[in-house]
Amino acid sequence: MPRRLRPLLAVLLPLWAALPGAHALDGGPEAARPPSEYQVKAAFLYHFAQLVDWPALPPPGQAFEIGVLGDDPFGPHLEAALAGKTVHERPVRVQRYRTLPEPSRRPPLLFVAALDAQEVERVVRALGPAPVLTVGECPGFAGRGGMIGFRLTADGRVAFDINLRQAERSGLRMSSQLLKLAHIVAGP
């Protein structure tokens, strides 16, 4: 469990459990109460996948894999957000990694859970120009060679930065719909 989320969850989870059918409201904009940060981030991951074009994807019918590298901060929210969803006409599947997988097995979208800047830079360097959309929540993630970095605004909203050059180097094409919502940052 992500360390940051834990105190919040400790308060919220008993409340959810008390509400009948609370899980049915997960991730939906019509949720009766404001969704949690990782519910939002899980939904965002899904939308990133929708709004980015990859130069090559696995053949249709095979799963679109969303990888989580390192300690998974999402808990059940990622699976909940992606249940039954498709991306580019492929069913979504979540795969968690302890270490960066072999280049042939690397997923098109990889959430880098590491919060340590050096660790992030190491992963990014290892990936190089591979067509892997890297998303992270380490502060300055996009500026350190990541592609999309989550950030919290002053009013507690989830926002994100995009390192457009890094994405283009990897042959990924980001939708203008995505770009217009992001803060574009320069990076290595």
Add this chain to the structure above:
Amino acid sequence: MKRARDLPIGTRLTLTLLVVSGIALATASAGFIAYDRVSTAAAMERRLAGEAEIVGFNAASAILFRDPESAATTLGALSADLPVASAAIYTAGGDLFAVYQRDPAAARPAPRLAPSPGQSPGQNDVAPTAGNEIEGRLLVVREPIVFEGTRLGTLVIRADLSEREQRLRRYLVIAATVFVVALGVGLLGGLGLSRVITRPLLQLAEVARGVEERGDFTRRAPPLDRGDELGLLVSAFNSMLSGLQQRDRQLRDAQAELEQRLEERTQLYQQAEEANRLKDEFLATLSHELRTPLNAIVGWTALLLQGGLEPEVQARAIATIDRNARAQAKLVEDVLDVSRIVSGKLALKVQRVDLGALAGLAIDSVSHAAVARQITLALHAPPGLPAVNGDPDRLQQVMWNLLSNAIKFTPTGGHVTMTLSFARGQVEMEVRDDGAGIAHEFLPHVFERFRQADASSTRTHGGLGLGLAIVRHLTEMHGGTVRAESAGVGQGAAFTVSLPAAAGTGA
């Protein structure tokens, strides 16, 4: 209130023109405005729907990533030339997500999206909830925001239709202006029409009235140099007037001729009546004149037959009988003369006649009667008087008639003068007296047969009234003329006979 059909044609034409053009204009304007209203509303709806689609698409990611500011920016990009009052994005749950208001003071959109008809609350599928409706002056366009098959929310755009009302007012003003201008043009056209049609008709009517009131067929309507119905009417009217004028003139001529004939007939009738009356008078006079000497003759003859008369009485009786017999013979002679003259059986024994010698004889033959009434008889005959060609007996009869006539109408102690003269190839013989004279009105009739100034049976002067008629006839048979002059009753009279002097004689 005048009935429509009593109005002048020009006014009716103008009114008809105005009504027809007014109806046409009103219909056209109404149709145009209605079409414009419908089509502009439809066009606005289409444009709004198009814009809503674009904006909804652009706002999709903002909903996905929960970025209301970006959504508001997207809404602000709504076309500036669309009358958008407000635009709002609601989440799929119906919560207000982002708002754009062109006028910040206007009412904000509702914080929750009222469910559209046919959509159950909380429905979260791709069911078309697009639909437009009118809220007062607002056109509400609802556009579902869908991303990758998922309904994200609803875009609600409210467009202000008051611009459409302004547009309608503008059109109404324009239509009214066009209407007024068209009516003005129609009015002018109507006036022109009425001038073209009514004026000739009025002129025609005026001429017709003039003809009717004064019977003046010389009037004509001013001709129209036009081949239309009015031109034909005017020329037909004028030629009808010409025909009427001609017939009127013929009628007047015939009437005048009839009147003249009637006048002639009347004159002839009067003359015949006059002649008849004169003959009756003459018969009365003749029988009276014939009987008067006969009374003396019969009376004296009876005395003579009784015998025993004194010798001087006897001689006087014989003389009286003789005088009366002669007088009666003279009367009969006169009647015969007139009869001969009228029937043209009187023949003249023409020879050269010395009027001076003849005048002497004539004076001698009447001197008796003059002396008996103490009338002074005078003859002025200048020497060397030219001779005339004529019958001496008849010329002497002329002189004798004139002289005895003068003596008869001259009172005792009066004067009778006979004067002979010669001038301009004519020998003139004037017999003048200072007797009874001739009334002015009788002067033209003195030479007519059976005419006497006093035709009553109690007249003072005897005679048949044939003497002067015989004078005129005989003078005219000699190629001469006779004229009578008198200043009036009691002023005396003068009779002058002019005879042409015989060739080779004269001064």
